[in-house]
Amino acid sequence: MQGIDRYAYDNRWSRHHPGERLLLAFGLLFLAVWQQPAAAPLAGLAAILAALLGAGVPLSAYLKVVAAPAGFLLAGTPLLALSVEWSEGLRLAFSPEGARVAAEAALRSLSAVCCLALLALTVPVTEMVAPLRRMGVPAAVVELVLLIHRLVFVLAERALAGHRAQAARLGQSGVRRSLRSAALLGSGLLGRAYVKAERMELGLAARGFSGDLGTLRQPRRFSAKRLGAIVLLLFGLLLAGLTMPELPSWPT
C-alpha cells in the first residue's frame, strides 16, 4: 500500500495534469476489457511500457502490485476449463470450449490488471477522487472519501504496530489465540480511529475550518502534445485490435 502511494505521488509524470494519466489508464483499461480478448494483451503491454518507461516506476514496484492478482488468476482460471455433468452420475471432464473461455478470461483479466496497476501507480487517490465532484457526487461525500483516505494510512500503521506487538508476545501462536488477538486489535482500532478523528476535528476547528479543505495547488495545464499522443496511441491500439484475428479454438 505504501509502495503504491509513494509512486503515485512521485513519478516522472506527477507534474503533468492528472487528467492525462486518467485518460491513458482508463482508455487502456477500456480497451483491455471491451475488445476481443486476443487484442487485450496489446493494451496490457502498453500499460506496462507506459508505467515503466514513461512514468519511470521501477520494475520491482510494478511486479509487486501485479503479482498477487496474477497468482489468483493462475489458481482460479483452470476451473473454468472443467465441465461438470450429472445426467448419468457425476462426471467431471476437460472441456475444449471451457478452456477457450478460460484463456479469454485470463488474457482479459491479466491485461486489465496491468492497466489497473498503471492507474494505481501513477495517479494518487486524492487526484482520482477530485473529478467525482464534477460527476455529481455531493461535495460532502467526496470530502468524506478524502478523510477516509487520510485516516486509512494512520490507522493501518497502528494496526501493523499492534500486530507486531502481539506477535512479539506470542499472541499469534495457535488458532484460538490469534483469533482473540485479531479481535482485540480490531476492537481497539475503532477507539483509536475516533481519537484520531477527534484530534483532527479539533485541529481543523482551531484553524477556522468552515467545510472546505482549501489547499494550494500547482497550476498544471494539459499539454496538447501529450494529449494528442495518448489519443493517437489509444486509437492505434483500437485499430490494431480490430484487425487482429480471434483466439483460435482449443485443438481437439
Place this chain on the structure above:
Amino acid sequence: MHIMEGYLPPLHAAAWTAVAVPFVIAGGITLAKTLRERPETRLPLAAAGAFAFVLSALKIPSVTGSSSHPTGTGLGALMFGPSVMAVLGTVVLLFQALLLAHGGITTLGANVFSMAVVGPWVAWAVWRLARGAGASLPVGVFLAAMLGNFATYCMTSVQLALAFPDPASGFGGALAKFLSVFALTQVPLAVVEGLLTVLMVTFMTRYSRADLGRLKGAA
C-alpha cells in the same frame, strides 16, 4: 471473494454496475443528508470508513494454516446499518482496488453488489430476525456475521456462474462448481469471521461503549 479486474466479460461488468448503483446512490443521499444536518458526524463516519478498510486487511487464522481476511460486512451492517454500509463499502472496495490492486474498477459494481449490498442486508436481516426471536447478543452477532459472509460468497458464485456457464450443464452446473470450490475455503472462513465478530463486539461493549454510542448518533 473479490472478483478481480477484468475477469467479468464487459456486459456483465456493466450490468452489475447498473444493479449496484441505485443502492449506492440511495445510501449516498442518506449520508449527504446526515452530513448536512449534522456536520459533526463527518469525522466519526470517516473514522468508521477507515476502520472498515483496515479491518478488512486484518489477518485472521484460517483452517488451512494460512491466514485470511475478514470481510467486515456483518460488523459494518450492524454498526452503520445496511444503507450507509453500501456507501462505506463502496469506498473501501475502491480503495482496495486503488491501494492494494485487490478487486478492480470494472468489477467494482459486481463486488459492491455482493459485498456492500447483499452481505450487509442479509447480515442486518438475520440480526433483526435473531434478536426478534429472542436470541442473545453473541448468538445474534455470530449468526449475522457468519451468514452475511456466507451470502456474499453465494452471490459471488452466482455472478461467476452467470458469466461463465458450464459448457455441458449451463448455469446450474457452473453454480455447483463455483459453490463447491468456495465451500471448501469459505465456509470455515465464514465461521471464523462469525467468531471474530462476536469477540470484537464483546470487547467493544466492554471497553469502548462510549464510542459505540457516538456511532449511533452518526449513522
